[in-house]
Amino acid sequence: MRASTRTRPAPDPSGVVGTVRLGRGARALLPRVRPGDVVALDQHDLDPATARALVDSGVAAVLNASPMLSGRYPSRGAEVLAEAGVPVLDGVGAEGVATLREGARVRIHDAQVLDEEGVLLASGRVVDLETVLTEMAQARLGLTAQLESFTRNSVELLRREEGLLLHGQGMPTPATSFAGRPAVVVARGHGHLAELDALRPFLREQHAVLVAVGAAADDLRKRGHRAEVVVLDADGELPSAPALRAATDVVVCGGQGRAEVTASLERLGVRPLHVDSSAATEDAALLIAHAGDAELVVTVGLATTLVDFLDQGRPGLASTYLTRLKLGPSLVDAAAVARLYSGRVRPHHLVLVVLAGILALLLAVGVTPVGQEWWDQLRDFSEGLFR
Template identity: 40%
Template sequence: MSGVARLGKRTKDLTKRLQPGDIAIIDHEDIDRVAAEALVEREPAAVLNVSASTSGRYPNAGPRILLDAGIALVDSLGEAVFEDVRDGETVTVAGGTVSRGEELLASGTRQDDETVAASLEAAREGLSEQLELFAENTLEYMLRERDLLLDGIGAPEVRTRLDGRAALIVVRGYHYKEDLATLKPFLRENRPVIIGVDGGADAVIEAGFHPDMIIGDMDSVSDRALRGGSELVVHAYRDGRAPGMERLEALGVDDGAIAFPASGTSEDIAMLLADEKGASVIVAVGTHGTLEEFLDKGRAGMSSTFLTRLRIGSKLVDAKGVSRLYRQRISTFQLVLLALAGLAALAVALWATPGGQALVQILGARLDGVLSWFTMLFSPRVTGA
């Protein structure tokens, strides 16, 4: 197959430029579910990975998702591809080779159902080691952030009022589009404080709403979202460094922006901030909640998410649960349809009786008289000579 090559070492940035039929060239070890679903949505002809799509650390879901979508996947092409291939030029993929015309550029391993299944089986054998690392990171994070976790010390003051209100935290993660679509009635009727975590702010805007607050390191949120007037909270390192603030300064939207120094992920500090500021309930969209999702994220820092959920407790509700429990109230349109159906049934019942037929005839005569009078008002008058 041949197509236009699009290169990007950050998969989430590359997907913004991909067009259907392109050849995506990435550097993504252990392709996770979120990255794979983002690639599938853009419909590339093939995905060429300079790294191993499954390294063996844990059984990641990304390669299987790509193959099930009919997208060719070639692994372990090597870093030289980023030097030999220019963005926008046409390349050809044949088996595990990549060429430009007659020139061979790189060769790797073409993945299929059998190779992916074998890689996942081998990765499951090393899962116990990942669980041990996860437990160690959890303990380390607990000791490092005990003041924030236990007492909320370090959470900054924000302008957005959260006390006593519901908060919706949106992360561009697992099934966020479906969850947001399900929650639209909840959003319209309850008007929660909407917090977008990095690219989650764009997801909120795409769904037709506006984020009240954007939290994150500001590396994957669009300029349009940052300029939308939301309160901006920059996730900073523990030593106070906040690279995301530089981007806000370049855009001229740093006035009033707040830095939140903390370890862990941006979705963690969004939950902790909402909890500390008194949110009555926290509804999470696209966040990570299961062990599979923690490992699929492929980050040691995901242990902080595990502890954050323990800290917030029953106040945190996953959007998938809300979609099953929450039922929309009867809409105005449904009430109108019900009233029309009732009137139609009444009319049929009247017409079935002699008295009803006489009543309908009388009403018809009255209506005809009203129409005749109304017509005469606009008819031309004849004047005498």
Template identity: 40%
Template sequence: MKLATLRRRTYGLPGISGVARLDRRTTRLAGRLNPGDIAIIDHVDLDRVAAGALVAAKPAAVVNAQPSISGRYPNLGPDLIVASGIPLLDNVGSEIFAAVKEGTRIRLDGDLVYVGEAPVAKGTAQDTQTVAALMSEAKSGLSAQLEAFAVNTSEYMSRERELLLDGVGVPDVRTKFAGRHVLVVVRGYDHAADLKALKHYIREFKPILVGVDGGADALLEAGHKPHMIVGDMDAVSDAAFATGAEVVVHAYPDGRAPGLARVQDLGIDAVTFPTSGTSEDVAILLADEKGADLIVAVGTHATLTEFLDKGRSGMASTFLTRLRVGGKLVDAKGVTRLYRSRISSAALLLLVIAALLAVVAALAVSDSGRTYLNNFDSTWNDFVNWIQDLFS
């Protein structure tokens, strides 16, 4: 039975009912959503990473105070929401954050949001057809977006040229990267599938595991323990901090680090890395500057579509960071396509069988070996007879 139908029967009113959860930071909200809640966000041009986090939480509906597709460029988040069967009510206005309190039961019916029987907000209900139409219109804005991206890249290069060219500002850390493989995990594009595909690589090469904000919890969910946690610290669970991983807090260029207070309250020593780039850039630059042989990126941005989908000037730093690191940086999907375990399961099984046959042959041709085999045969027969006596 569909959730919407169940709610109509339960509460006797049309539409979809649920407990409201509100946050202007979408990824932070996704971390505390329960299945069946109604997510209220404030996110212009909803990107695929944020939408994926919402979908994973299984809300009854998503209400956006802003346009989920503004028309600047074809962002990928709204299509993921509606394709997952989750109703999306768009552009209801920021006033909803004052009209609806956290934990209040609300109801969506058509393009209206109700608290009790009183309408408190009105928006535009989106579906696959309307999202497709908006995406088609937004493609016309790509050229302007590319020009803006180029300008942002030039500005970032001017601000951070010493960091990018000479590594000035990279802090000292306890973790030893020199000569090692490093796996940088962001809770982003296909991160769970990529981590699963990399399990043999991780077992064989034992890379240093770096979780970027929620990527630390992604590592835990995949059965791995992070060696280092990098980021703003707003999407890292206490369980991830409890692993004992070294913590590097991403700070603003002026030194302010809002996430540092939380880390210090937990009694954890941390270092700060001031830069105007993104947290994933911090992790990659740190690994590169400290001498990593290879950096494998999971869940990060790799294609032009993904760069534009994020829709912010910070993506300029990611582009330049990838240029700086060069061939040392490999996307996880490339590793899974090229990597094969050095010893296949079939070869290992054949090796074990051959070793056993060699041992048996050696025992069979020697006097002491035949004595051992006769004793083993006698012991085995006694054991089989004892088992048969138990069930007779």
């Protein structure tokens, strides 16, 4: 039973109370979520980056009309929520979610969703950590089918967009110069702000080209950086007007809403470039940097493992795979750069070298006859000062 039966149980103060935030997908909900809210969505296989963002937002509970784990692969979003202690109900159903109102106060108790008067609105299944781990073990068996589908999609994408992926045909020519400079492509993913902070010496000393994917341009701006290139999904979230105006190049990727987005940008005084491709926005950003002959491409906030790619749950998975093959050894994750990059020689390094050289010279002179005579004179002079 998913829809309300409008029964009225006895008042019970236990459970989690919060304000309802409704949305089909979690990413669209995130800008509206406040601490203590109850998020109600309809999304299979919630990805871990979005789940962490929900945890960081301080959600009181998550209600999902769909299963948190569909069994296709071991999605880790539910695990992130369970480990953080966020109550989760899934299988609430579209009918159950339809009984909820945006901004209403509800109470989650056991597997039930109640209004302020204790009226039952919807029910679902409690998804705790034990349930998640059991179902993730079963879902690992579904990886084979997912990989087979992924292989077919990759071959089809390569056949359809061979010119763009292999030869760069249709790639725009930005005014920003990448040649001889490293490029850092920043997307909103798990830990992207921490990775960005760890890269600060690299960004400052290597004069890297900053390429922002969508709203990541605002994150760069808040950190005191400027995105020289902003790559937008025509159907996705746009960054703020100041971040767009500050960019040298703004590139819009495919999508049905391209004309509308282009018109919005032109009203801001921004004349965008375009990429006609079904590739994911972050993949288009990587290809733009590579086509510009960037000597190194560093990724911030992008997926790095196979399960991460599957967790994104998007059709663009094939483009991610082919793009990374295309960039090959020039592609490096931000975590690796932060560990390996020690920075250029700084003034205090030179001072230490000079002092070490002077000390070595004094020791060398001190063992010569002339040096011994100088040491004797210095000793006599210092003894005379204290008499």
